[in-house]
Amino acid sequence: RKKIGVMTSGGDAPGMNPAVRAVVRAAIYHDCDVFAVYEGYEGLVKGGDLLRQMDWNDVRSYLSLGGTAIGTARCAEFREREGRLSAAANMIRNGIDALIVCGGDGSLTGADLFRSDWPSLVQELVDNKTFSPQEVAPYKHLTIVGLVGSIDNDMACTDSTIGAYSSLERITEMVDYIDATATSHSRAFVVEVMGRHCGWLGLMSGLSTGADYIFIPERPPKAGEWHQELKNICSRHKAKGKRRTIVIVAEGAIDDQLNAISADQVKDVLVELGLDTRITTLGHVQRGGTAVASDRLLATLQGVDAVKAVLENTPDTPLPMIGVLENKIVRQPLMEAVRLTKSVATAIESKDFDKAMQLRDSTFAE
Ligand code: ATP
DSSP states (O other), X not given: OOEEEEEEOXXXXXXXXHHHHHHHHHHHHTTOEEEEETTTHHHHHHXXXXXXXXXXXXXXXXXXXXXXXXXXXXXXXXXXXXXXXXXXXXXXXXXXOEEEEEEOHHHHHXXXXXXXXXXXXXXXXXXXXXXXXXHHGGGSOOEEEEEEBOTTOOOTTSSOOBTHHHHHHHHHHHHHHHHHHHHHHTOEEEEEEOOTTOOHHHHHHHHXXXXXXEEOTTSOOOTTTHHHHHXXXXXXXXXXXXXXXXXXXXXXXXXXXXXXXXXXXXXXXXXXXXXXXXXXXXXXXXXXXXXXXXXHHHHHHHHHHHXXXXXXXXXXXXXXXXXXXXXXXXXXXXXXXXXXXHHHHHHHHTXXXXXXXXXXXXXXXX
């Protein structure tokens, strides 16, 4: 009987609970035992009470629950071989030989490393007499499947990550609130949104709310010129009778010389223009709350497919990441997706912004 572990790792995202629910129930449906690994990789490294077998009812009401009920953490120990050795021992102790990890590119890179280390970790556990060769015999191969849970929508090879649309919805709702008061007072608001190095949340929320100007890392404005451009655009909109001004600044906003652009700098420019300007940093409200329906669906369909991918996995299959392309659930080679994701950052660092934009659009399937 297959024993599958499921964990959430890295930053939490709405939809992680529906993903865990889908994995737990699909695993039970397919006659597997399923364990929740609490607190991300920490649960594997520490074991004990942090590994708990789940039954059908344990995930009741997870669909409408925000955050991640099984917890998430950043676990430094897992980055070290010693930590991964302890993780391997805890998995074998509980009979777990497959893992479904829902997290961002860091968590999934860690998963890939764990899988490639696995044979040597198992050997070391025999050499140091933690287990006998007979005990580890069934654990020659570790199956891992990745689900991408992140509000940033920053992973290549998938159209959307679990949580991204919930976060976009929340930002849009918040900007609508701001809009009302901004219009009443004829004020300008600079709204800072999350996304780290990815401008998806900034761009999409800007489009959804009709922002006057959007700063995202993949399309940086010209250093030394954007102050005037911002002023010209906002003045033009004002002249057309628009009472409020909304500027969206993505967390990773930069100019084309890679200087960071902060909400404060943008505010100063708007003040120079004579606008009564406020900053709203939305912060963690962007991650909270329940998942929107599309994220619940995505997490459910992908969670079910993750269990199928575990059952169909062979030692030669490249570590699969469950993605979605044009509304179809797909399996992508995880490390290729991580490589492409990292190459966007590299393109930005080398100021090749057209390439960064192209890479953001590209999918491995093409
Ligand atoms: P988010 O996009 O929300 O930040 P993430 O999964 O990228 O999510 P990270 O903090 O990068 O978040 O990674 C989460 C955890 O995954 C780390 O705390 C660590 O335990 C593990 N991890 C990340 N990178 C590696 C790595 N290269 N080797 C081993 N483990 C790693």
